[in-house]
Amino acid sequence: MTGTLADRVIFITGARSGIGRATADAARRAGAHVVGADIDGLETMADLDLALALDVSDPDAMTAAVEQILKTFGRIDGLVTCAGLSLTGSATDMALDDWHKALAVNLTGTMLAARAVLPAMVAAGNGAIVTLASIYGMTGSPGNTPYNVTKGGVLQLTRSLAADYGAAGIRVNTISPGFIETPMTTMLQGESPMRSAFINMHLLKRAGRAEEVAKTAIFLLSDDASFITGANIPVDGGFSAAQVILV
Numbered sequence: 001m002t003g004t005l006a007d008r009v010i011f012i013t014g015a016r017s018g019i020g021r022a023t024a025d026a027a028r029r030a031g032a033h034v035v036g037a038d039i040d041g042l043e044t045m046a047d048l049d050l051a052l053a054l055d056v057s058d059p060d061a062m063t064a065a066v067e068q069i070l071k072t073f074g075r076i077d078g079l080v081t082c083a084g085l086s087l088t089g090s091a092t093d094m095a096l097d098d099w100h101k102a103l104a105v106n107l108t109g110t111m112l113a114a115r116a117v118l119p120a121m122v123a124a125g126n127g128a129i130v131t132l133a134s135i136y137g138m139t140g141s142p143g144n145t146p147y148n149v150t151k152g153g154v155l156q157l158t159r160s161l162a163a164d165y166g167a168a169g170i171r172v173n174t175i176s177p178g179f180i181e182t183p184m185t186t187m188l189q190g191e192s193p194m195r196s197a198f199i200n201m202h203l204l205k206r207a208g209r210a211e212e213v214a215k216t217a218i219f220l221l222s223d224d225a226s227f228i229t230g231a232n233i234p235v236d237g238g239f240s241a242a243q244v245i246l247v
């Protein structure tokens, strides 16, 4: 198959829905062999080249998943870590379980996926990893402590991975989406003052689509991004570029 990812093996976590699913579809269109993993919903990934049930926060399950990918395809060229949870609350009112869960899935889960694929990428002398952070990894937001903290951590994890593995030919970049219409943001579906205010903070005055994030992921995975590593690419309709005054 032709395309910017022709015959590459791309592993996508959180591939059942939203940005992960759109990235899986875009990777297939770009010619890749796509492995999707998610905590459930295997049947919704049945059209992919390999679908795995996986809790990204489980180190043994992650190791087993990557072993299965290597056994099936012989290599892993790219990883996109889309698995994530939105958990809210301030330090005094959040459930402590939510704090631990957000750290386990959003941050540790991203690290475990990278840690599992890196030995094969290093042995091959190349590879590309794309992590999913958020506008809320770059700025604070009220009542969103577990999410903000873990996404800030993903940004630093990405830079740390880029620093440690660049010499081995591995590129590691992150995407920081703004408001994207996916199952994660169903609470913002339908007209509401909250939705209008949030959209107004995006300079393009609209929500983004999962496909718009997926296209950036495909670019970062591809040789078109061959001199880009350690970067944070906001796909946020300008949210992070200006502070919009709400009146």
Ligand SMILES: NC(=O)c1ccc[n+]([C@@H]2O[C@H](COP(=O)([O-])OP(=O)(O)OC[C@H]3O[C@@H](n4cnc5c(N)ncnc54)[C@H](O)[C@@H]3O)[C@@H](O)[C@H]2O)c1
Pocket (backbone or CB within 6 Å): 013, 014, 015, 016, 017, 018, 019, 020, 037, 038, 039, 040, 054, 055, 056, 057, 081, 082, 083, 084, 085, 086, 105, 109, 132, 133, 134, 135, 176, 177, 178, 179, 180, 181, 182, 183, 184, 185
């Ligand atoms: N939608 C947005 O507005 C937005 C904005 C910024 C960042 N993001 C980030 O983009 C990524 C994808 O989000 P989305 O909007 O597509 O959300 P989504 O809820 O549609 O997809 C997330 C997927 O992760 C899976 N998942 C959750 N916990 C898991 C676990 N322990 N193991 C394996 N899979 C697990 C879910 O089942 C789901 O399929 C997330 O990291 C999210 O934080 C989304």
